[in-house]
Amino acid sequence: MPDFRALTLYVVRHGQTEDNLAGRWTGRNDSHLTELGRRNARRSGEILKSLAPNLTRFDFVSSPLHRACVTMELLLDGAGLHAHRYRTDRRLMENDCGDFSSLPEEEIRTIHREHHERLLADEWNWVPPGGQSQAMQHADVGRFLDTLRQDSVLVCHGLTIRLVRAHLLGLRPAEVIGRPFHDAGVLRYRAEVETLFEV
Amino acid sequence: MPDFRALTLYVIRHGECQHNVEGWAASHDDSPLTENGRQQARANARILREVAGRIDDLDFYASSLHRTCATMELIRAELGLPIGDYRADRRLMEMDLGDDTRRAGSAVRMSQDRIPDDERWRTAHPGGESPAMVYERVGRLLAELTRDSVLVTHGVPLIVVRAHYLGLSGAQAIGYHMPHAGLLRLSMGTDAVFGR
Numbered sequence: 001m002p003d004f005r006a007l008t009l010y011v012v013r014h015g016q017t018e019d020n021l022a023g024r025w026t027g028r029n030d031s032h033l034t035e036l037g038r039r040n041a042r043r044s045g046e047i048l049k050s051l052a053p054n055l056t057r058f059d060f061v062s063s064p065l066h067r068a069c070v071t072m073e074l075l076l077d078g079a080g081l082h083a084h085r086y087r088t089d090r091r092l093m094e095n096d097c098g099d100f101s102s103l104p105e106e107e108i109r110t111i112h113r114e115h116h117e118r119l120l121a122d123e124w125n126w127v128p129p130g131g132q133s134q135a136m137q138h139a140d141v142g143r144f145l146d147t148l149r150q151d152s153v154l155v156c157h158g159l160t161i162r163l164v165r166a167h168l169l170g171l172r173p174a175e176v177i178g179r180p181f182h183d184a185g186v187l188r189y190r191a192e193v194e195t196l197f198e199v
Numbered sequence: 200m201p202d203f204r205a206l207t208l209y210v211i212r213h214g215e216c217q218h219n220v221e222g223w224a225a226s227h228d229d230s231p232l233t234e235n236g237r238q239q240a241r242a243n244a245r246i247l248r249e250v251a252g253r254i255d256d257l258d259f260y261a262s263s264l265h266r267t268c269a270t271m272e273l274i275r276a277e278l279g280l281p282i283g284d285y286r287a288d289r290r291l292m293e294m295d296l297g298d299d300t301r302r303a304g305s306a307v308r309m310s311q312d313r314i315p316d317d318e319r320w321r322t323a324h325p326g327g328e329s330p331a332m333v334y335e336r337v338g339r340l341l342a343e344l345t346r347d348s349v350l351v352t353h354g355v356p357l358i359v360v361r362a363h364y365l366g367l368s369g370a371q372a373i374g375y376h377m378p379h380a381g382l383l384r385l386s387m388g389t390d391a392v393f394g395r
Contacts, residue, residue, distance in 0.1 A: 027289065028263060028292070029263050029286075029287055029288055030263035030287030032283045064227060064229035065265070066263055066264065066265045066268035066287060069265035084231045087228075087230075089228060090227035102286075
């Protein structure tokens with residue numbers, strides 16, 4: 001059984017959404033891709049094709065949330081592959097931010113200030129009301145990565161990518177939180193080295 | 200804010216998917232709509248227009264999983280409405296089957312069929328949810344509705360929306376089955392199915 005750290009993994013965040021543009025949290029609700037988001041998803045597929053000429057031998061796995069699957073289908077199309085040659089796995093879903101789903105970040109900072117202060121004090125263990133902490137999702141993401149048997153392309157979300165990084169690079173929580181999300185482009189993990197290919 | 204029982208709700212399942220044909224339980228995973236499923240979605244849009252009359256004043260909600268959003272977008276396209284003008288809400292997602300996800304549907308049903316209905320309502324799948332837990336989360340969304348609405352969702356959430364609306368117990372509600380093709384209307388305290 002190959003350890004997932006011995007595999008080459010390409011990781012892509014879903015394309016920009018209307019929530020991203022408006023500064024809203026989305027969590028496990030969904031928000032539509034913007035035109036830029038759709039364009040970048042397709043472009044990520046073109047980049048993948050140039051990076052990995054043997055793409056047809058890859059396993060393609062997406063979060064089952066709509067924005068991730070739409071991104072995956074555009075990416076596959078951009079790479080010249082059939083848009084449905086992928087599977088989904090629930091453990092790649094975005095972190096569940098409970099009652100804060102679809103709320104503007106500004107409102108969370110101001111109206112829900114006490115929660116936000118607790119988030120700033122310990123983001124890794126902070127549990128949003130009705131949601132889950134990043135610490136709670138960390139083990140789930142690890143169990144998913146353990147199922148990978150071949151080089152893979154993963155499409156997931158801002159917080160999920162942090163947890164994927166933590167596993168692939170052996171990082172501690174303090175080393176992955178607080179890092180801004182990369183908006184567009186392809187992250188490559190090979191031999192525990194991370195490389196970003198921008199769109 | 201009006202109680203949702205004073206509203207009219209139109210509840211639709213996502214169209215048939217690859218996993219329905221292959222017979223495995225997708226739950227919080229996903230699989231693509233089949234061509235049959237895409238046709239079911241368009242047919243359900245035509246039934247909706249016929250049954251609801253005015254569609255301009257309706258709110259549209261879908262579960263945020265891919266198959267339900269894809270179904271919603273086919274419905275809206277068929278109705279000639281702007282495709283993206285709907286809300287995708289996590290509380291309409293299918294019941295989380297946890298470790299039973301991707302198991303054969305027949306095996307999941309067989310293990311469930313041995314449990315009496317009222318107990319099954321409260322029995323959570325290992326690492327997942329019970330119908331009673333889905334009832335609770337769907338209820339929080341229903342409490343937020345302010346207008347007549349179209350809900351595009353999955354098998355178990357459809358059962359619990361109907362239970363909320365008609366005031367049914369878990370044991371009364373759990374055996375209900377609605378096919379992918381067809382529309383459940385909840386209005387004036389009663390239910391009716393169209394297009395079966």
